[in-house]
């Protein structure tokens with residue numbers, strides 16, 4: 001008899017979800033389960049879902065449906081669906097009705113009860129559905145980390161911004177910040193192990209960290225305190241909202257060698273009219289001022305952004321302004337999405353919805369433009385000195401090549417050096433071949 005039990009977690013969506021799957025895995029590990037990639041072998045399958053765009057939801061519903069025959073062969077299999085998609089009441093009802101083989105349904109608010117749900121289901125075999133909103137942070141959640149030398153650390157949950165296209169505030173609730181000491185303790189416990197060399201702070205809008213706390217902590221102060229920890233590591237964070245990216249944050253990034261020089265600053269559109277309809281609370285001019293400040297204070301900074309094309313009423317002229325902004329900023333990389341109406345959000349009911357073909361055309365134009373720019377930006381990196389992490393020795397004939405990674409995640413091949421993996425080195429970029437960067441280590 002084989003009494004080892006296996007789990008399989010399917011994760012969709014953003015880094016927040018990737019990290020939350022580490023928490024789900026923590027509960028399963030605590031109960032003796034071991035990870036498997038093969039759903040046919042699993043005793044528990046968890047779908048950690050995303051609902052940011054309709055395409056994500058459709059894909060997930062298809063993947064949940066595909067579990068039906070597995071459950072038929074293995075009636076003891078436990079199937080759980082959680083995360084942003086199931087936090088929506090209508091969707092939780094739909095999953096309940098459409099997939100009778102799903103045993104546990106819960107949302108983002110009840111993640112810390114996953115262990116209880118599993119235990120309850122294992123004893124009662126009664127279906128569980130739990131999507132009530134919680135407004136406190138449970139600090140006692142187990143974790144099984146799976147992101148190599150990167151440790152994800154939540155600093156806050158939820159979002160107060162209500163951009164008119166976005167479903168996140170509805171499924172993740174209002175902003176709640178963790179206590180600074182809890183965050184610092186978690187970061188320290190990771191760094192102490194020697195295994196984590198990058199710490200990535202997570203929040204939907206990290207720049208408003210601390211606004212809901214009694215103390216006078218800010219995001220900049222939090223980063224400064226973390227950097228005081230006496231270890232060799234890089235501090236990253238995501239995501240920032242331009243309206244809250246204050247000078248003290250830019251200065252802190254500029255002045256602190258431990259903070260990554262890569263900033264993801266989603267702008268969404270280059271048209272003030274569309275930005276207003278999106279409720280973004282800044283203008284293109286204001287955004288460009290921030291970008292100028294960043295470029296002036298942080299030389300060689302890597303800038304990335306998110307864009308939505310085909311927002312209701314977006315004209316060719318609005319779209320051209322977006323392209324113009326991309327040309328002006330010269331991003332190192334962008335994510336461009338076709339607008340997807342999300343139920344219950346204001347934009348979903350706006351007049352002037354754009355059809356799929358047009359959105360598709362615009363997104364392809366934007367991505368093509370960005371590809372040209374990022375190729376050019378890569379070329380311009382020649383001569384730059386970047387502080388990089390040594391990821392691994394390459395398995396090549398010469399046996400003296402290492403792959404190192406810049407703050408922004410670009411890989412550089414470094415030759416003729418005896419480097420130690422997972423240490424930081426300064427690398428001068430010397431050339432580029434087929435869009436692959438090469439460099440040499442300098443003191």
Ligand code: 5AD
Pocket residue numbers: 052053165166167266268306307308337338339340341342
């Ligand atoms: N449709 C398309 N893209 C969206 N995003 C958020 N909501 C939508 C939507 N309804 C994009 C934004 C955001 C990124 C995480 O996802 O660009 O920055």
Ligand code: SF4
Pocket residue numbers: 159160161162163166167168169204205241
């Ligand atoms: Fe969504 Fe806007 Fe909040 Fe980002 S800031 S999660 S886009 S509502």
